[in-house]
Amino acid sequence: MPETIIERGSRSGAESGSGPRTGTGAPAAAAQAAATPGTAPETAFEAKIAADERIEPRDWMPDAYRATLVRQIAQHAHSEIIGMQPEANWLTRAPSLRRKAILLAKVQDEAGHGLYLYSAAETLGTGRDELLDKLHAGRQKYSSIFNYPTLTWADVGAIGWLVDGAAIINQVPLCRCSYGPYARAMVRICKEESFHQRQGYELLHTLAHGTPEQHAMAQDAIDRWWWPSLMMFGPPDDESAHSAQSMAWKIKRHSNDELRQRFVDICVPQAEILGLTLPDPDLKWNEDRGQHDFGAIDWSEFKEVLRGNGPCNEQRIGRRRQAHEDGAWVRDAAAAYAAKRALGAAGPGEAAA
Amino acid sequence: MSADAEDAGRRTTAGSGGTEPSADAGVGAGPDAGSGAGVGHGASAGAGPRGADAGTGAGAVAGDWPLWEVFVRSRRGLSHVHAGSLHAPDAAMALRNARDLYTRRQEGVSVWVVPSTAVTASSPDEKDPFFAPAADKPYRHPTFYELPEGVRNL
Numbered sequence: 001m002p003e004t005i006i007e008r009g010s011r012s013g014a015e016s017g018s019g020p021r022t023g024t025g026a027p028a029a030a031a032q033a034a035a036t037p038g039t040a041p042e043t044a045f046e047a048k049i050a051a052d053e054r055i056e057p058r059d060w061m062p063d064a065y066r067a068t069l070v071r072q073i074a075q076h077a078h079s080e081i082i083g084m085q086p087e088a089n090w091l092t093r094a095p096s097l098r099r100k101a102i103l104l105a106k107v108q109d110e111a112g113h114g115l116y117l118y119s120a121a122e123t124l125g126t127g128r129d130e131l132l133d134k135l136h137a138g139r140q141k142y143s144s145i146f147n148y149p150t151l152t153w154a155d156v157g158a159i160g161w162l163v164d165g166a167a168i169i170n171q172v173p174l175c176r177c178s179y180g181p182y183a184r185a186m187v188r189i190c191k192e193e194s195f196h197q198r199q200g201y202e203l204l205h206t207l208a209h210g211t212p213e214q215h216a217m218a219q220d221a222i223d224r225w226w227w228p229s230l231m232m233f234g235p236p237d238d239e240s241a242h243s244a245q246s247m248a249w250k251i252k253r254h255s256n257d258e259l260r261q262r263f264v265d266i267c268v269p270q271a272e273i274l275g276l277t278l279p280d281p282d283l284k285w286n287e288d289r290g291q292h293d294f295g296a297i298d299w300s301e302f303k304e305v306l307r308g309n310g311p312c313n314e315q316r317i318g319r320r321r322q323a324h325e326d327g328a329w330v331r332d333a334a335a336a337y338a339a340k341r342a343l344g345a346a347g348p349g350e351a352a353a
Numbered sequence: 354m355s356a357d358a359e360d361a362g363r364r365t366t367a368g369s370g371g372t373e374p375s376a377d378a379g380v381g382a383g384p385d386a387g388s389g390a391g392v393g394h395g396a397s398a399g400a401g402p403r404g405a406d407a408g409t410g411a412g413a414v415a416g417d418w419p420l421w422e423v424f425v426r427s428r429r430g431l432s433h434v435h436a437g438s439l440h441a442p443d444a445a446m447a448l449r450n451a452r453d454l455y456t457r458r459q460e461g462v463s464v465w466v467v468p469s470t471a472v473t474a475s476s477p478d479e480k481d482p483f484f485a486p487a488a489d490k491p492y493r494h495p496t497f498y499e500l501p502e503g504v505r506n507l
Contacts, residue, residue: 108453109457116454127417129417192458331442
């Protein structure tokens with residue numbers, strides 16, 4: 001649980017004197033512009049990074065650091081809420097009440113993770129509504145893994161084991177990210193993710209030890225989700241545009257390829273226990289490296305999905321927009337009710353005064 | 354989720370269409386994760402209707418609900434600790450959303466919600482002068498004092 005309330009001042013009237021931020025980060029930008037002539041704030045920022053201290057919202061920070069964080073945290077938040085869709089697809093068809101309750105809890109967690117992350121992004125001066133607008137307009141991305149379909153019930157297991165497993169590998173180092181609110185959100189998320197991964201693994205294990213048809217269904221799910229899961233770690237290090245700067249800023253702690261290797265090494269023995277085969281003929285233990293070698297990833301597929309040409313890109317963003325629009329009346333009603341109550345509360349008070 | 358995923362090109366409209374069996378239960382319709390009073394509601398509640406309610410009372414911020422800070426007492430005997438923040442149209446909804454967002458695993462026995470605008474914070478720019486008065490008063494700590502040999506229970 002986050003320890004301090006210090007960062008919350010960032011969005012209070014205390015900072016800009018103008019109440020909660022309206023989404024442009026203008027007060028912070030102005031403060032930054034004023035601070036730039038002297039190099040003191042920049043030096044202080046660099047010193048904090050070097051000392052492995054956390055940057056908090058009201059600290060001076062370079063524009064590019066702020067922009068990088070907003071981009072990454074927003075993309076992460078969007079991934080959480082778009083990620084609700086492929087699994088929610090199976091809620092009504094879960095094979096038992098137990099599985100259904102578990103899946104409901106997991107999908108609800110994903111919504112919660114999205115909210116933790118939108119909150120973290122908001123400490124940087126960008127409002128949640130603005131981020132959602134950008135998602136809906138296709139101007140901000142979400143993880144391309146969620147553009148693949150969940151064709152069978154076994155896919156729910158594969159997502160838990162592989163997709164959440166890869167997410168955990170990516171996210172654990174983010175708990176030490178240099179930006180305090182992001183790191184604290186990740187601590188909370190990582191605690192909850194391990195249930196996600198275990199329920200997926202248990203589901204697959206049950207299928208893999210069931211009838212031949214169930215085993216085949218589990219294997220088919222692994223065959224389809226393995227490679228996209230490896231792509232979740234992002235492009236190879238030598239092609240990763242943001243990596244170097246993010247590492248320097250300690251937003252990112254390990255390279256894409258390093259994390260991908262860690263994931264492969266963890267999954268291989270887990271797949272053996274499942275009795276399922278990872279679909280890579282080149283996958284084998286390399287004694288010299290003390291790690292597994294694995295086959296080449298088809299990056300053209302990755303790029304195509306990112307460009308919007310994955311199997312479900314249209315469906316995912318379309319449903320997100322629709323859910324948002326369909327929920328408008330609820331937001332309207334809640335706002336109207338709150339306004340009416342506020343008036344009611346103010347009315348008698350004024351009359352009495 | 355890699356930050357790099359954003360790099361490759363903008364979206365086009367050439368998606369091949371979903372091959373996913375289309376289920377009746379979309380994200381918005383589940384009994385629990387859906388559009389009711391759960392977390393799911395909060396998630397989709399991001400942008401209040403633009404314009405329309407931007408000027409309504411209850412401290413509504415343009416396009417979005419007010420922000421609330423959430424404090425959770427994890428068990429009896431401990432104080433409330435800041436857990437995070439959330440948007441809600443009013444205090445009652447903030448409390449319900451806080452329950453769903455921050456205590457899904459019995460993390461708390463009591464919750465406070467406070468409008469974020471009600472928090473006054475010290476400024477990091479003034480950090481040194483603000484906290485400096487305590488820096489040169491080591492005599493406020495018991496370790497400042499030297500005790501003679503053999504003194505006990507002091």
